[in-house]
Amino acid sequence: MRKFLIDGLTRRPLTEPKPDPVDAAIEELGQKIHNHLYRRLGRSLSIRLVDAGSCNGCELEINALSNPFYDLERFGLRFVASPRHADVLMVTGPITRNMAEALRRTFDAMPEPKWVVAIGDCARDGGCFAGSYAIVGGLDAIVPVDLHIPGCPPNPTELLQGLLPLLESVEAG
Amino acid sequence: MSEIAQELTVTAAAFRSGAMPVTKVTRKLWQQAAGDLSRGLITLLSLWADHKAVYMALLNEDTKHIGVLRLDIRRDDFPSVSQFHAPAGRLERAISDLFGIRPDGADDTRPWLDHGRWQISHPLGATEPAEGPVVYEFLPIEGESLHQVAVGPVHAGIIEPGHFRITVQGETVVRLEVRLGYTHKGTDSLMVGAAPERGAMLAARTSGDSTVAYGWAFAQAVEAALGTEVPERAIWLRALMAELERLANHLGDIGGICNDAAFGMMLAQCSVLRERVLRASMQSFGHRLMRDIIIPGGVARDLDDEGHRALLALVASIRAAFPSIVALYDRTASLLDRTVSTGVLKPALARRFGAGGYVGRASGRDFDSRRDIPYAPYDRLTFEVPKRDEGDVDARIWIRIREVEQSLSIIMQILHQLPGGPIHTPAVPVGQPRQGLGLVEGFRGDILIWVALDAKGRVARCHMRDPSWFQWPLLEAVIEGNIIADFPLCNKSFNCSYSGHDL
Numbered sequence: 001m002r003k004f005l006i007d008g009l010t011r012r013p014l015t016e017p018k019p020d021p022v023d024a025a026i027e028e029l030g031q032k033i034h035n036h037l038y039r040r041l042g043r044s045l046s047i048r049l050v051d052a053g054s055c056n057g058c059e060l061e062i063n064a065l066s067n068p069f070y071d072l073e074r075f076g077l078r079f080v081a082s083p084r085h086a087d088v089l090m091v092t093g094p095i096t097r098n099m100a101e102a103l104r105r106t107f108d109a110m111p112e113p114k115w116v117v118a119i120g121d122c123a124r125d126g127g128c129f130a131g132s133y134a135i136v137g138g139l140d141a142i143v144p145v146d147l148h149i150p151g152c153p154p155n156p157t158e159l160l161q162g163l164l165p166l167l168e169s170v171e172a173g
Numbered sequence: 174m175s176e177i178a179q180e181l182t183v184t185a186a187a188f189r190s191g192a193m194p195v196t197k198v199t200r201k202l203w204q205q206a207a208g209d210l211s212r213g214l215i216t217l218l219s220l221w222a223d224h225k226a227v228y229m230a231l232l233n234e235d236t237k238h239i240g241v242l243r244l245d246i247r248r249d250d251f252p253s254v255s256q257f258h259a260p261a262g263r264l265e266r267a268i269s270d271l272f273g274i275r276p277d278g279a280d281d282t283r284p285w286l287d288h289g290r291w292q293i294s295h296p297l298g299a300t301e302p303a304e305g306p307v308v309y310e311f312l313p314i315e316g317e318s319l320h321q322v323a324v325g326p327v328h329a330g331i332i333e334p335g336h337f338r339i340t341v342q343g344e345t346v347v348r349l350e351v352r353l354g355y356t357h358k359g360t361d362s363l364m365v366g367a368a369p370e371r372g373a374m375l376a377a378r379t380s381g382d383s384t385v386a387y388g389w390a391f392a393q394a395v396e397a398a399l400g401t402e403v404p405e406r407a408i409w410l411r412a413l414m415a416e417l418e419r420l421a422n423h424l425g426d427i428g429g430i431c432n433d434a435a436f437g438m439m440l441a442q443c444s445v446l447r448e449r450v451l452r453a454s455m456q457s458f459g460h461r462l463m464r465d466i467i468i469p470g471g472v473a474r475d476l477d478d479e480g481h482r483a484l485l486a487l488v489a490s491i492r493a494a495f496p497s498i499v500a501l502y503d504r505t506a507s508l509l510d511r512t513v514s515t516g517v518l519k520p521a522l523a524r525r526f527g528a529g530g531y532v533g534r535a536s537g538r539d540f541d542s543r544r545d546i547p548y549a550p551y552d553r554l555t556f557e558v559p560k561r562d563e564g565d566v567d568a569r570i571w572i573r574i575r576e577v578e579q580s581l582s583i584i585m586q587i588l589h590q591l592p593g594g595p596i597h598t599p600a601v602p603v604g605q606p607r608q609g610l611g612l613v614e615g616f617r618g619d620i621l622i623w624v625a626l627d628a629k630g631r632v633a634r635c636h637m638r639d640p641s642w643f644q645w646p647l648l649e650a651v652i653e654g655n656i657i658a659d660f661p662l663c664n665k666s667f668n669c670s671y672s673g674h675d676l
C-alpha cells in the first residue's frame with residue numbers, strides 16, 4: 001500500500017497530457033466542457049444514467065470515463081445515484097418495454113431544468129433490435145431527447161465529444 | 174451408470190467439426206434424464222424450445238461427452254425438468270413465456286421474462302394479445318421482525334437493470350429474490366429468418382462484455398452446421414481476442430469487487446490496466462471491445478505489425494504492474510476481512526448447477542470448456558485452469574487473478590505461434606436444414622449457442638445460453654446469512670450478466 005501512495009505522490013498522473021493523441025484530445029475536450037459548464041451553470045453537471053435494456057457495452061465505456069485516464073470529474077461532470085440530484089438523464093439501450101416505466105419514472109423524478117441524452121445506436125431507434133416486440137424503439141417515444149451520441153458503443157472520447165453540443169446549449173437554470 | 178449418460182456420446186471433436194446430432198426421446202426418457210440430473214449423474218448445459226419440440230443439452234462430466242435430447246411437443250406441454258432439478262426452473266419459465274409451452278408438474282409457474290408489457294404473449298409461439306402488466310408475486314415471507322428492502326430495476330451505479338428483493342432480519346439477509354427480464358430485447362425472435370451475418374451481429378450484442386465470446390460461439394455453431402473449415406490464422410486470432418476480452422473483464426472485476434468493499438485504490442489501479450487492454454485492442458483490432466470482428470467463416474480484420482507490437486507492449490506493461498496490485502490485495506487486512514469467508518458457495522451446489530467460470534472454479538468445480546470440451550487453438554496451447562475450494566468472495570478474486578496470468582501467457586504463446594494465411598472463408602449453405610452447437614469459454618463461463626439453419630442457410634432458431642442462467646440462482650443462495658452490506662460485494666464477485674440472461 002505504501003508503495004502505491006509514494007508512487008502516487010512522485011509519479012506523473014496518468015491524466016497529464018501525453019504524446020498519446022487520445023489523451024491529448026481528452027484534455028482539450030475536457031477543458032472545453034469545463035469552461036462551458038462554469039460559464040453557463042457556474043457549477044458541475046450531475047448525470048444520472050439509466051440502462052434501458054442495453055447490452056452493457058455502452059455502460060462499459062461510460063464507466064471507463066471515470067478511470068484515471070479520463071477522470072471525468074475533473075472537468076465538472078459527475079454521475080449521481082439519485083435522479084433528484086441530476087441535471088442530465090443519460091439513457092442507453094433500445095428502450096425495452098420492460099424498462100419503459102422505470103425510465104419514465106426516473107425522468108419524472110428529476111428536477112427542472114433537465115436534459116436527456118441518448119447514448120449509443122440502440123437508444124436512437126432500437127439499433128440492431130429495431131422491429132422487436134420487446135422494445136419501444138427509440139428513446140424519444142418515452143421522454144424528450146436533447147442529444148444523441150451514436151456508436152456501438154461510443155468510446156470515451158466520442159462520449160465527451162458528443163456531450164459538448166449539449167453544454168453549449170445549456171442555459172443557466 | 175445411467176442409461177441417459179450412455180446416450181451422451183458426442184465428443185468435442187465431433188460436434189465442433191460437423192452438424193450436431195440430436196437424439197429424439199420419449200416422455201419417459203425425458204423424465205429419466207431429469208431424474209439423472211437430480212441425482213447428479215449428468216449436468217444440464219441448457220434447456221430450450223422451438224415451436225415443435227423442447228431440447229435439453231447435457232454433459233457427462235466423467236467422459237466429457239455431450240448430447241442433445243429432443244422431445245416433440247404433443248399437446249402444449251412437456252414433463253417439467255425443474256420439478257426434479259432446480260437449475261432448469263428459469264429456463265422452463267422462459268420457454269413458457271416465449272412459446273406458450275408449459276412445463277408439466279413445475280413448482281414455479283410464474284412468468285419470468287414476460288412482465289406483461291410486450292402487448293403480445295408467447296411471441297415465438299401461438300401469439301395472442303397480452304392482458305397488460307402483471308403484478309409479480311414474490312415468494313411469501315413469514316416470520317418475526319422481518320423487513321424487506323427492494324432495490325432496482327434502476328440502480329444507484331452505472332450497471333444493468335434488475336430487481337432485488339432482499340428480506341432481512343436485523344442486518345442479516347434471510348432471503349434474496351432476484352427478478353430479471355428488464356433488458357429482454359426479443360433477440361430470439363429477431364434471429365428467426367436472419368442471415369448468418371445478421372445473426373452474428375445480434376449474438377455479438379447479447380452481452381457487451383462478452384461480445385468476442387458470443388461472436389465466436391455463434392460462428393462455431395454456424396460453421397459446425399455447415400461444415401465450414403475456418404482458416405488457421407482466423408482461429409488463432411479469435412483466441413487472441415477472446416483472451417484480451419477475458420483479461421479486460423477480469424481486471425475490471427478485480428478492481429470493481431474491491432471497490433465494493435470500499436477500497437478504491439484497487440479499482441483505480443486495475444482500471445488503468447483495463448484501459449490499456451482496451452486501447453491495445455483498439456490499436457490491433459480497430460474496436461475497443463473487438464465487436465463484430467469474428468464473423469462466420471473467420472475474422473473480419475487481420476492483425477498487422479503495429480497491432481502485434483501493441484499487444485507485446487501491453488503484456489509487458491501488465492506483467493510489470495500486476496504483481497504489486499496482487500500484493501496490495503493480499504496484504505491489505507481490512508480488505509481481506511471483507512472478502513474472506515463472505516458469500517460462500519458450497520461446492521455441491523456449484524456442481525449441481527453446473528456453475529461455469531470463476532463462480533464454479535472458486536467452489537471446486539474443475540471445469541473449463543477450453544480444456545475439457547476443447548476447441549482449436551486451445552488444444553495446442555499450454556495453460557492451467559485454476560481451482561479453489563473455499564467458494565467465498567476471496568476465492569472468486571483469486572481465480573480471476575490466476576486467470577489474468579494465464580491469459581497473459583496464452584496471448585504471448587499466440588503472438589509467437591500465429592500462423593500466416595487467409596483469415597476468412599465463406600460459410601456456404603448446404604441446401605438442407607442443419608443444426609450446430611457452439612460452446613465457448615467466455616470470461617464468465619461457458620456460453621452455449623444452438624443454431625438451426627434452414628435449407629437456404631438462414632437462421633431458423635437460435636438459442637443462446639449465458640453462464641448467468643445458472644449463476645443468478647446461486648447468488649441468491651450464497652447471500653443468505655450474510656449481512657446486507659455485503660450484498661454489493663457478493664453480487665460483484667459473481668458479476669452475472671443481465672442482458673445475456675434476459676436476451
Ligand code: SF4
Nearest residue numbers: 054055057120121122
Ligand atoms: S448501442 Fe451497441 S453497445 Fe450500446 S447498448 Fe446498443 S448494442 Fe450495446
